[in-house]
Amino acid sequence: MADLSTVFTGIRFENPFLLASAPPTESESNILRAFEAGWGGVVTKTIGLHPVVNVAGPKTKFLRADNGGTRLSMAKRPDTTLMASWNWELISDKPMDWWLPQIARIKKAFPSRIVVASIMAGSGDDKELQAWQTLAQGVQDAGADAIELNFSCPHMDRVDMGANVGKDPVLCSVSTQAVKAVAKVPVWVKLTPATANIVEEAEATFRGGADAIVSSNTWPALPPIDPDTLDFEVNVDGYVSSGGMGGPAILPLSLAKMAQMTQAFPDRPFSGIGGISDWAQALDYFLLGCGTTQVATAAMLDHAIGPNVIRNLTQGMSDFLDRHADRGWKTLDDFRGLRRDRVVAQSAIRRPDNAGYHGGYDDAEGYAAPVNNA
Numbered sequence: 088m089a090d091l092s093t094v095f096t097g098i099r100f101e102n103p104f105l106l107a108s109a110p111p112t113e114s115e116s117n118i119l120r121a122f123e124a125g126w127g128g129v130v131t132k133t134i135g136l137h138p139v140v141n142v143a144g145p146k147t148k149f150l151r152a153d154n155g156g157t158r159l160s161m162a163k164r165p166d167t168t169l170m171a172s173w174n175w176e177l178i179s180d181k182p183m184d185w186w187l188p189q190i191a192r193i194k195k196a197f198p199s200r201i202v203v204a205s206i207m208a209g210s211g212d213d214k215e216l217q218a219w220q221t222l223a224q225g226v227q228d229a230g231a232d233a234i235e236l237n238f239s240c241p242h243m244d245r246v247d248m249g250a251n252v253g254k255d256p257v258l259c260s261v262s263t264q265a266v267k268a269v270a271k272v273p274v275w276v277k278l279t280p281a282t283a284n285i286v287e288e289a290e291a292t293f294r295g296g297a298d299a300i301v302s303s304n305t306w307p308a309l310p311p312i313d314p315d316t317l318d319f320e321v322n323v324d325g326y327v328s329s330g331g332m333g334g335p336a337i338l339p340l341s342l343a344k345m346a347q348m349t350q351a352f353p354d355r356p357f358s359g360i361g362g363i364s365d366w367a368q369a370l371d372y373f374l375l376g377c378g379t380t381q382v383a384t385a386a387m388l389d390h391a392i393g394p395n396v397i398r399n400l401t402q403g404m405s406d407f408l409d410r411h412a413d414r415g416w417k418t419l420d421d422f423r424g425l426r427r428d429r430v431v432a433q434s435a436i437r438r439p440d441n442a443g444y445h446g447g448y449d450d451a452e453g454y455a456a457p458v459n460n461a
C-alpha cells in the first residue's frame with residue numbers, strides 16, 4: 088500500500104482519516120475497536136464539566152429518500168437511500184473523571200494512533216474560562232495528542248455554549264486564548280457552519296492562537312412532519328427543538344464553508360468534515376486544502392465505528408496515489424489544495440459571450456444616454 092501518512096499540526100498520522108466526535112467515539116471500547124479497524128485518529132465525544140441529560144426519546148435518526156420516488160422520511164422502510172442524519176444529542180453525559188483514565192488506557196494500547204480530546208465549556212465569565220482550562224489540562228495530562236474545542240454543537244441546552252460561542256468572533260478568540268494559555272499540545276477549534284461569514288470567526292479563532300480549524304459540525308435542522316399524524320418524525324410529547332443535520336446532504340454545504348476558509352488562510356491547517364462516506368468525498372476536502380478529514384454519520388451506520396468505511400478510505404487513497412504515480416504524487420501533500428483556487432466569484436465565470444458583460448453591472452459609462460429635450 089502507498090504511504091498514507093501525514094503530518095498535521097505537528098502530529099504524525101498513519102493515515103489522514105479520523106472518526107469525528109460523535110457516538111462512534113463515546114467510549115474506550117469503541118475507540119479501541121476503531122483503532123483495530125485502522126482509523127488514523129479519533130476525536131472523542133465532547134467532554135464537559137456541567138451536568139448533561141439527554142432528551143427522553145431517540146437522540147438520532149436517519150433521513151432516507153425512496154429510490155425512484157419522492158418520499159423523504161425517517162421511517163424505516165426498504166428500497167431507500169440515505170440522505171442525512173438528524174440528531175439532538177448533547178455532548179458526552181459521562182464526567183471528565185470517567186474519561187481521563189479511558190484516554191490514558193487508549194493511548195497505552197495504541198501509542199502511535201492519535202487521540203484528540205474534544206472539550207466544551209461555557210462563555211462569558213471567568214468561571215467558564217477556567218472550566219475550559221481545567222478540561223484542557225485534564226485531557227492533555229491523560230495523554231491526549233491534541234485538543235479540539237467544540238464551538239459548534241447547534242443544539243446545546245445552555246445558550247452560552249456550542250454554536251453560540253462559534254457565532255461570536257470575540258468569544259471564539261477569548262475562549263481559544265484561555266485554552267492556549269495552558270495547552271502543551273496543539274489546539275484545534277471546531278467552528279459552527281451556521282454563521283453569515285465563517286471567515287470572520289476563523290480569523291478571530293486563529294488570532295486567539297488556534298493551531299487548526301475543523302468544519303463542519305451538523306447544520307441546524309428540523310425533522311419532517313408526518314403527513315398522517317401531523318407530528319414531527321422525532322418528538323418528545325409532540326415537541327421538537329432544532330437539532331443538527333449531518334451525512335451526505337451536507338457535503339456540498341460544508342465544502343462551500345471550507346472553501347471560504349482555505350482560500351482566506353491558505354497556509355493554515357484545516358480538518359474537513361461533512362458527508363464523507365468514501366474516498367471521493369474525502370478527496371473533495373483534500374483538494375480544497377484540508378490536511379485531515381473526519382467521519383461521523385457513515386461510521387455510525389457501519390458497525391458503529393466504520394470498519395468498512397476506513398477500509399474503503401485507505402484503499403481509495405492508496406489506489407488514487409498509484410493511479411497518479413506518473414505525476415510524481417507520493418503523499419497527500421502532493422495533491423492537497425490543488426482545486427482551492429478554482430472557486431471564484433460568480434462574475435469571474437466565463438459567459439458564452441463575454442463582450443459587453445461587466446459582472447452584472449452596466450457598462451463602464453454606467454448611465455443611459457441623456458434624453459435630448461431641445
Ligand SMILES: Cc1cc2nc3c(=O)[nH]c(=O)nc-3n(C[C@H](O)[C@H](O)[C@H](O)COP(=O)(O)O)c2cc1C
Nearest residue numbers: 107108109133174303304333334361362382383384
Ligand atoms: C449523533 C451525533 C452526535 C454528535 N456529537 C458531537 C459532539 O459531541 N461533538 C462534536 O463536536 N460533534 C458532534 N457531532 C457532529 C459530528 O462530529 C460531525 O461534525 C457531523 O455529524 C458531520 O459529519 P458527518 O456528515 O460525517 O456526520 C455529532 C453528530 C451526530 C450525528
